[in-house]
Amino acid sequence: xxxxxxxxxxxxxxxxxxxxxxxxxxxxxxxxxxxxxxxxxxxxxxxxxxxxxxxxxxxxxxxxxxxxxxxxxxxxxxxxxxxxxxxxxxxxxxxxxxxxxxxxxxxxxxxxxxxxxxxxxxxxxxxxxxxxxxxxxxxxxxxxxxx
Amino acid sequence: xxxxxxxxxxxxxxxxxxxxxxxxxxxxxxxxxxxxxxxxxxxxxxxxxxxxxxxxxxxxxxxxxxxxxxxxxxxxxxxxxxxxxxxxxxxxxxxxxxxxxxxxxxxxxxxxxxxxxxxxxxxxxxxxxxxxx
Numbered sequence: 439x440x441x442x443x444x445x446x447x448x449x450x451x452x453x454x455x456x457x458x459x460x461x462x463x464x465x466x467x468x469x470x471x472x473x474x475x476x477x478x479x480x481x482x483x484x485x486x487x488x489x490x491x492x493x494x495x496x497x498x499x500x501x502x503x504x505x506x507x508x509x510x511x512x513x514x515x516x517x518x519x520x521x522x523x524x525x526x527x528x529x530x531x532x533x534x535x536x537x538x539x540x541x542x543x544x545x546x547x548x549x550x551x552x553x554x555x556x557x558x559x560x561x562x563x564x565x566x567x568x569x570x571x572x573x574x575x576x577x578x579x580x581x582x583x584x585x
Numbered sequence: 586x587x588x589x590x591x592x593x594x595x596x597x598x599x600x601x602x603x604x605x606x607x608x609x610x611x612x613x614x615x616x617x618x619x620x621x622x623x624x625x626x627x628x629x630x631x632x633x634x635x636x637x638x639x640x641x642x643x644x645x646x647x648x649x650x651x652x653x654x655x656x657x658x659x660x661x662x663x664x665x666x667x668x669x670x671x672x673x674x675x676x677x678x679x680x681x682x683x684x685x686x687x688x689x690x691x692x693x694x695x696x697x698x699x700x701x702x703x704x705x706x707x708x709x710x711x712x713x714x715x716x717x718x
Contacts, residue, residue: 472696473703490697547680551699554684555691563610563627566684570611 440575442517449568453553454514459507460500462552467503468494470541470548477541506545513576521579528583539581546573600689601682603627605636608681615674643682646709653712665716672717675710682706 471478472490484499486492493499509527516523531537550570554561606627609616622631642660649656664670683703687694 469696469699473700490695494696547683550680551683551687551694555687555694558688558691561684561688563607566607567611 439518440520445564446568446571447517449565450514450517450572453565453569454511457507458556459504462549462556463504463507464500465503466545466549466552467506468496468499469552470545471499473548474541474544477544480535480537480541507549510576513572513579520575521582524576524579525583528580531580532584539577539584542577542580546570546577549573601640601685602633602636604678604681604685605639606632607685608678611681612677615677618668618670618674639678640682643706643709646712647705650705653708654715657709657712658716661713661716664713665718672710672714675706675713679703679706679710 471481471487471493478487481487481499481502484502485496487496487499512523512527513520531539550566550573553569554566557565606629609619609625609632610627616625619625619632622629624630625632646653646657654661683699683706686702687699
């Protein structure tokens with residue numbers, strides 16, 4: 439089981455309290471699809487992904503990015519048992535969506551970078567450490583049901 | 586090419602020197618390479634100074650972008666035979682650089698610039714690891 443310090447819990451709760459899901463979610467997914475173009479393989483039915491501008495203005499991608507970001511809510515509410523909280527989602531990503539788990543890491547890196555650009559100097563090393571630890575745990579839980 | 590030299594030419598030394606201290610906090614396992622410095626806290630002078638040295642090396646590599654392997658030969662030998670840093674750490678440091686760039690240039694660090702810088706840093710890391718074996 440993952441141990442969280444009080445400071446980590448506070449830092450992570452603060453990020454979510456001030457999170458603009460519409461803005462951050464859409465930007466993070468779009469960035470991931472642009473910076474790591476091979477991730478586009480999972481979005482064949484999402485319309486125009488022809489170039490960076492198309493991706494950034496694609497409403498289906500934006501909506502999906504927001505949906506994915508809300509997927510993290512589950513982890514915040516169940517910080518002491520993220521592993522089990524994501525069991526069904528993990529199965530979904532493995533059995534139905536067939537997403538290579540390494541993509542979770544790529545998306546979480548993009549998410550950290552988008553949040554850093556929003557927060558500027560407030561994205562302190564301690565905050566980044568807590569946030570990335572949180573994402574690492576979620577990423578691990580999402581990959582757990584793959585076989 | 587010009588789109589990614591832009592963030593580098595605007596570097597003012599001070600904020601980018603925060604990359605190394607940030608890495609030591611976010612990825613504590615990287616401290617293992619700096620056991621010879623007693624003070625590894627973010628404000629520590631040797632850490633900051635070394636951060637500037639490293640970022641200077643990265644900035645220098647921008648001018649060698651057309652032949653990174655050739656241009657970084659001696660640095661690669663240094664990292665391979667003397668420093669013996671596990672190349673996985675190049676990825677870790679690169680990520681911290683991207684985070685700091687994103688903080689410093691929220692408007693200019695667009696996905697396209699991010700792509701170019703990420704690609705450059707990956708190639709840099711590859712060139713640095715060239716002499717390992």
